[in-house]
Amino acid sequence: MAGEPRLYCRFDLGGTVYQGLLRGNMVDLVKGDPGGSLEDLRVSYPLSRVRLLPPVEPQTLFCIGRNYADHAKELGNDVPEEPLVFLKARSALLPPEGSIEIPSWVGRVDYEGELGVVIRKPCRRVTEEQALDYVLGYTCFNDVTARDLQRKDGQWSRAKGFDTFAPLGPVLLLAREMSPQTRVRTALNGKVVQDGRLEQLIFPVPRLIAHLSRFATLMPGDVIATGTPEGVGPLTPGDRVEVQIDGIGTLSNVCIPDA
Secondary structure (H helix, E strand, O other): OOOOOEEEEEEEEOOEEEEEEEEOOEEEEEEEOOOOOEEEEEEEEEHHHOEEEOOOOOOOEEEEEOOEHHHHHHOOOOOOOOOEEEEEOHHHEEOOOOEEEEOOOOOOEEEOEEEEEEEOOOEOOOOHHHHHHHEEEEEEEEOOEEHHHHHHHOOOHHHHOOOOOEEEEEEEEEOOOOOOOOEEEEEEOOEEEEEEEHHHEOOOHHHHHHHHHOOOOEOOOOEEEOOOOOOOEEOOOOOEEEEEEOOOEEEEEEEEEOO
């Protein structure tokens, strides 16, 4: 119906990848450009019958560290003077309900629930006032981190880049902006362990897009993970971790030992 939020998804059915719009417990098949026009193919499937994939295939995963003051404090870090940027490997992407592999040799591995911003069109040297015009939508992200390796290495590529360390989904809310009151929560085995609001971001979404676009061209489908609230903690095999964001839904993954 007109005016209702559109929840875009990609899904696998019988080995073929399709596009869809989530409608309750059904997925309506569509085709086209989620940043432009989507054609309703008038075919629907029960959500239980399909396997959701990450809603986009980014060329680059841009991540922002220490973007909530309380999170910086809990890890003994100062609040940065400008956005603290790092990249995460595309090979780390993991779909909803995929298994996070916990290597036995890396020490502590943490969850970090975050809002992911997805770029709609090529974005280069834009202002904060222009930034939201380049947004396709928003999704849930879990910046899984090998914390001991992060401290050991100094730079974060290895600690953040393991296969399965970038769960993304379950859907993409097609919207230009999110309310500052939007809550970002993480639950571990059913218990809420993180609960923040977007108004707590040190550097809000327009600032992040403008900052990144000063030195890199952001391409359609690229993801900006906006940082995690306080409350990060360890994951162990057997855990279920869920990132829930108002208006988007819940990204749920289980943890298994790394074979």
